Amino acid sequence: MLNITVLVSGGGTNLQAIINAINDGTVENARIGLVISSRADAYALKRAADAGIKTCVISRKECADIAGYEKKMLDALGGQDGSGTDLIVLAGFMTVLPEGIIKAYENRIINIHPSLIPSFCGKGYYGLKVHEEVLKRGVKLTGATVHFVDSGCDTGPIILQKAVEVLEDDTPETLQKRVMEQAEWKILPKAIDLIAKGRVKVTDNKTVIGGE
Ligand code: GAR
Secondary structure, eight states: OEEEEEEESSOOHHHHHHHHHHHTTSSOSEEEEEEEESOTTOHHHHHHHHTTOOEEEOOGGGSSSHHHHHHHHHHHHHHGGGTOOSEEEESSOOSOOOHHHHHHTTTOEEEEESSOTTSSOSTTOOTHHHHHHHHHHTOSEEEEEEEEOOSSSSOSOEEEEEEEEOOTTOOHHHHHHHHIIIIIHHHHHHHHHHHHTTOEEEETTEEEEOOO
């Protein structure tokens, strides 16, 4: 059983998609042991509590320094039920993870990003900002990407991507909603299922999805 810790900062709709997929059997052989939020007021915490999942809040700002933050996070990640974390899922998590965590969990951290990487990603591209830039540039296709997290910003091996059409009358908000519904909430649970089944291998900064 893959023991997952989900890191959140906001509404938690991607967290909800994972919870639903585990409950309806779309994701097999995985459980969420813990949800860590960077903010005490994140609605994602209520979603986790409603699903009976353990939660905690760890804020970078409330730690004296990065080393203190890293230690607190590592303790929480290793501490759940004594069994530790097999996979960290960044589901709308808006804090940059310290190097020590990325090293300790190499190829065991995944992130959902609301564009087709390598477009509209990297420093400063997060949340609604991504969709604003997509509309500014006038691309006709956007989408979402699930990738492993390495020490760069949105540079790790890509696991799954799904394209979504941009419509003439889109606003950043309507586009964000459609990208979530048509892409994010589908490919994030799917990637977790593939990882739980041991089907995702990483070589040369690329992934290969093996057969069942
Ligand atoms: C999602 O659109 C996610 O892709 C994005 O934040 C939103 C969180 O929504 N993440 C990033 O931009 C990371 N660079 P949620 O809290 O409802 O899942």
